[in-house]
Amino acid sequence: MAERRPNARGTLGSSGERLAAGWLEARGFRVLARNWRCAYGELDLIAEEAGELVFIEVKTRRGIAHGAPE
Numbered sequence: 001m002a003e004r005r006p007n008a009r010g011t012l013g014s015s016g017e018r019l020a021a022g023w024l025e026a027r028g029f030r031v032l033a034r035n036w037r038c039a040y041g042e043l044d045l046i047a048e049e050a051g052e053l054v055f056i057e058v059k060t061r062r063g064i065a066h067g068a069p070e
Helices: 008-026
Strands: 030-038 041-049 052-056
Touching: 008 030, 008 041, 008 052
Parallel strands: none
Antiparallel strands: 030 041, 041 052
16 A cells, blocks of 8 residues: 655644644544544534543635635
8 A cells, every 4th residue: 555645734623733733632622533434424523521522623714815714
């Protein structure tokens, strides 16, 4: 199988996921999984806080040309 090499977009996405995970952990969430895959797709982050599961899709952008993050 061919080795996957990160491209600029993939590197940016990984960076955004790392930042999001750190942000969640700093606020008391426990990150349970990153890039969880199944037959139906992929979830960027799965976290838990106060007994509740949280599923997070991370969208990382270089600027606000397509809107603010909120």
